Amino acid sequence: MEIIQEIEELKRERDAVILAHYYVEPEIQQIADYVGDSFFLSKKAVELPQKTIVFCGVAFMGESARLLNPEKTVLLPDSLADCPMAHMASPDTIQELRQQWEDLAVVCYINSTAELKACADVCVTSSNVVEIVRALPQHHILLVPDRNLARYVAEQVPEKHIILPTGCCPTHDRIEVAQVRTLKEQHPDALVMAHPECPPEVTALADYLGSTAGILHAVSQSSASSFIICTEYGIRYPLMRDNPGKHFYFPETTPICPDMKRITLEKIRAVLTDGDTPVELAPSLCQAARKPLDRMLQLAR
Ligand code: 13P
Numbered sequence: 165m166e167i168i169q170e171i172e173e174l175k176r177e178r179d180a181v182i183l184a185h186y187y188v189e190p191e192i193q194q195i196a197d198y199v200g201d202s203f204f205l206s207k208k209a210v211e212l213p214q215k216t217i218v219f220c221g222v223a224f225m226g227e228s229a230r231l232l233n234p235e236k237t238v239l240l241p242d243s244l245a246d247c248p249m250a251h252m253a254s255p256d257t258i259q260e261l262r263q264q265w266e267d268l269a270v271v272c273y274i275n276s277t278a279e280l281k282a283c284a285d286v287c288v289t290s291s292n293v294v295e296i297v298r299a300l301p302q303h304h305i306l307l308v309p310d311r312n313l314a315r316y317v318a319e320q321v322p323e324k325h326i327i328l329p330t331g332c333c334p335t336h337d338r339i340e341v342a343q344v345r346t347l348k349e350q351h352p353d354a355l356v357m358a359h360p361e362c363p364p365e366v367t368a369l370a371d372y373l374g375s376t377a378g379i380l381h382a383v384s385q386s387s388a389s390s391f392i393i394c395t396e397y398g399i400r401y402p403l404m405r406d407n408p409g410k411h412f413y414f415p416e417t418t419p420i421c422p423d424m425k426r427i428t429l430e431k432i433r434a435v436l437t438d439g440d441t442p443v444e445l446a447p448s449l450c451q452a453a454r455k456p457l458d459r460m461l462q463l464a465r
């Protein structure tokens with residue numbers, strides 16, 4: 165039997181639904197029931213009737229789905245697919261800064277461990293961070309763990325004091341401004357579309373700055389015909405599929421997240437067959453880490 169057919173049958177048997185991030189390989193996006201950015205997938209996870217969620221993405225995504233759905237089984241096709249940035253801030257640093265600043269809100273990018281989320285007041289994704297930070301009553305904002313996202317927010321919300329962290333996404337942070345400039349010289353009419361996880365020299369060149377879903381939407385609405393894309397290469401598949409006739413150029417050192425690429429059809433079949441690695445979190449951690457996620461869903465509505 166063909167592997168895709170096997171996955172379909174296993175899904176029916178296990179009452180499972182497949183969620184996938186835009187950064188996974190095209191063949192995974194093709195078989196997923198829902199594909200989206202981090203915010204869309206978090207919202208989707210709480211609306212679905214199925215008992216089992218197969219999360220085709222990295223560990224923090226599976227953890228967030230589990231935190232929001234404690235009664236469901238959440239399966240990660242590869243338990244080693246982990247976002248390095250999720251570990252680039254520590255609960256200790258947060259506690260220290262809480263002592264230093266009165267009137268501090270701790271804002272945690274969803275790309276973080278459950279332990280880090282448990283110390284935060286609210287979670288955010290790249291598509292709602294500006295809206296949420298603006299709406300917070302506190303003046304001082306510690307936004308962990310991405311320094312590039314925090315810098316972007318500091319520009320967008322100048323009325324707040326944003327404390328910059330030190331972490332970054334290795335995939336976006338290594339996008340080189342020189343390569344973006346070269347592409348711009350080669351394609352002067354192309355618009356630069358960048359994710360806020362990119363370094364500030366790159367975001368400074370952007371005609372549009374936003375989440376993966378934001379970039380997809382902006383491209384489809386644009387009358388331009390060519391685009392320089394500064395985010396992970398997996399987005400090329402929906403860009404090409406949804407925009408025939410438009411041209412997409414990526415930096416020469418192609419931005420590829422190796423962890424997202426760990427997800428394969430074989431691993432999805434295996435996890436639906438064995439289902440022996442559900443995401444598990446200690447109940448006390450679940451309680452504390454769920455609160456900032458719920459608050460995000462309320463504030464971003
Ligand atoms: P978004 O899905 O919010 O665009 O974030 C990108 C990302 O790096 C996910 O790992």
Ligand code: SF4
Pocket residue numbers: 187222246247248249250275333334335336396421422423424
């Ligand atoms: Fe983490 Fe960056 Fe990969 Fe997203 S693209 S999972 S932020 S390393």
